[in-house]
Amino acid sequence: MAVGKELLLKIADIAAISIDETEAEDYAKELDSVIGYIEQKLSEIPDDDLEPMEHVLSAQSFFRADEVTNFDRKAELLGSASVTKDGCHFVPSVVDPS
Amino acid sequence: MEYEIVIGLEIHAELKTKTKIFCGCKNEFGEEPNTNCCPVCLGMPGAMPVLNQKALEYAIKAGLAMNCDIAEFSKFDRKNYFYPDTPKAYQISQYDLPLCHDGYIDIELEGTTKRIGIERIHLEEDAGKLIHDASGEGSLIDHNRSGVPLIEIVTRPDIRSPEEARTVFESIKSILEYTDVSDCRMQEGSVRADVNLSVRPKGKGTFGVRTEMKNINSFRAVERACRAEAERQTELLERGLEVVRETRRWDDLKGTSFPMRSKEEAMDYRFFPEPDLLPVVIDRSLIAEIKSSIPELPFDKRRRYTEQYGLPLYDAKLLTESKKISEIFETALEVCKNPKLVSNWIMTDLLRLVNEKGKSILDTALNGRIFGRILLYFDRGEISQASARTLMEVIAETGEEPDSVIDRLSLRVQRDENLVSGVVKTIIRDNPQAVSDYRAGKTKALGFLMGRTMAALKGNGDPEQVRSLLIKELDRTE
Incomplete structure (x- = not known):
């Protein structure tokens, strides 16, 4: 699979990362070589006799009992945000103008 | 198209x-x-x-x-x-x-x-x-x-x-x-x-x-x-x-x-x-x-209410809309075994109370069992409709037992014939105008005299009894 500039810009857009045209070309090339390497390695592995799998790990889930273990370190958690206001994380407005 | x-x-x-x-x-x-x-x-x-x-x-x-x-x-x-x-x-x-x-x-x-x-x-x-x-x-x-x-x-x-x-x-x-x-x-x-x-x-x-x-x-x-x-x-x-x-x-x-x-x-x-x-x-x-823990669901309940209790679909739907209401209906029905009566009282009086006082009323002492008892007394003619309403409101407020409220507020229907006819005689004696109206053929006057008698009995008269005693007394003393 080739990562073109177009796909790279689309992914950047969805992830809200600002990348300019020149950067996009460089990153596309780099990603191409990484994915190309993986693809080549994968193609070397014989997989004709492999059963399809749903998950990379073969173990199965364990569960947690429904018991409260509150973390109670609000100040510390909020402290890791770049901007806070009134005990909340504060972000640029996301209200849909209508 | x-x-x-x-x-x-x-x-x-x-x-x-x-x-x-x-x-x-x-x-x-x-x-x-x-x-x-x-x-x-x-x-x-x-x-x-x-x-x-x-x-x-x-x-x-x-x-x-x-x-x-x-x-x-x-x-x-x-x-x-x-x-x-x-x-x-x-x-x-x-x-x-x-x-x-x-x-x-x-x-x-x-x-x-x-x-x-x-x-x-x-x-x-x-x-x-x-x-x-x-x-x-x-x-x-x-x-x-x-x-x-x-x-x-x-x-x-x-x-x-x-x-x-x-x-x-x-x-x-x-x-x-x-x-x-x-x-x-x-x-x-x-x-x-x-x-x-x-x-x-x-x-x-x-x-x-x-x-x-x-x-x-x-x-x-x-x-x-x-x-x-x-x-x-x-x-x-x-x-x-x-x-x-x-x-x-x-x-x-x-x-x-x-x-x-x-x-x-x-x-x-x-x-x-x-x-x-x-x-x-x-x-x-x-x-x-988990499957064994699933209760009877609203659709099946509705069907059962219409088939087993003969309720109209409208009632069944209203009663099963909320689990709490259906629980109250079923518990009340264990006490007062008149499905349509219980249904009517839930749809009108109980839901009115819920509207007026909020859902929390269903968490008061006015539970299904007590509600059923009130309706049982009403169904047996022991208390009047107005008294049943009063009981519901008082119990939701105070959490008292129905019998103690009935005694305290004298809500029991008064059927002692001596007592009731005594009251009837007094009413007839005190309202000569209405009595002569009645005798002149104005049937409306009977309603007036009934109202007076019921009021004197604090609303606890049995309307049938009061009516027949009044007529008997009016016809007799003519």
Whole structure:
């Protein structure tokens, strides 16, 4: 699979990362070589006799009992945000103008 | 041309677990913002989610109640999207192997029964709450809701009218309430619906282009949104225009929907298996155990009420809408074995009290058993209708026993013939004008004298007895 500039810009857009045209070309090339390497390695592995799998790990889930273990370190958690206001994380407005 | 509406619903319901889905933070509405948060639900690097067993069980229970197959092998996936209410930049959800699939519910609308397919029910986590900041400079985020367990119930596009959409939403909410997996507090947004709707010329086999309206949180709003959107799409088609596939936001105040910003709808979720969680393998015995805990559901209850108790469908529907009301009906019926009487009193007086004093009235001493006793006394003619009403109100306030209130307020119907005819004689003696009116053929005067007598008996006379004693006395002393 080739990562073109177009796909790279689309992914950047969805992830809200600002990348300019020149950067996009460089990153596309780099990603191409990484994915190309993986693809080549994968193609070397014989997989004709492999059963399809749903998950990379073969173990199965364990569960947690429904018991409260509150973390109670609000100040510390909020402290890791770049901007806070009134005990909340504060972000640029996301209200849909209508 | 005649058009047909095709609707499918996606209903999100918060599960009433004590803690969040992947961490031990409290699952509680209305607390101070960001108090029930930890590195897991805030998506801090390195934090590892662990599935809450109760959330899994509740989801299975909802699935079984909606006749779904439960997947013995299921897994979680990452739904990637960049939005500030989701600190991880992905939501843990289920993509291609949902926990429950291929079920159905039966609904009843205008006397006919219809089966609506349930495509799937999957488990996922809720996002944080965005609060619009009055300054207009930005948005505040409260992450108490981040990681609250949700189930998403996806119906098949089997719904054909706005009324049907509302009934499906009501029925599903009712099932969630009966199975006790969700609080179903609509006003807190714990149950909300997305509406997928398209229209097509009647008789056409393929579906038209659909739109999606997100996060509608009342039954009425779902019905209105469906009606408005069907009208909008029909109008476009009639003018030879095309419906654009898009996500719209329903504004219930304005009664219309708006397209969401293109940026928000251009979602490409890039689902992939959640590497931090292992596949979920469910033991058959757990499914059987959960199945045995499912109570009689509203649709079956309704049928039983009409068949076993001979109640009209209207009554049965009203009585089964809420689990609490149906419990009160059934308990009261164990005491006062007159189904129609109990039903009437619930539909009028009890629901009136609920309207006036709030739902909390159902948690007072006025429980099903006491309510049944009051009705039993009334049915036997031991207390009057007015007294029965008084009893209900007093008991809800004070928590007293019915008999002690009856004694304290002298509410028992007075049938002692000597006593009643004594009162009747006094009334006749004190109201000569009415008496002569009656004798002159003015029957209205009898009503007046009855009223006087009942008042003298503090409303506790037996109307039949008072009436016959009055007539006897009037005819005798002529």
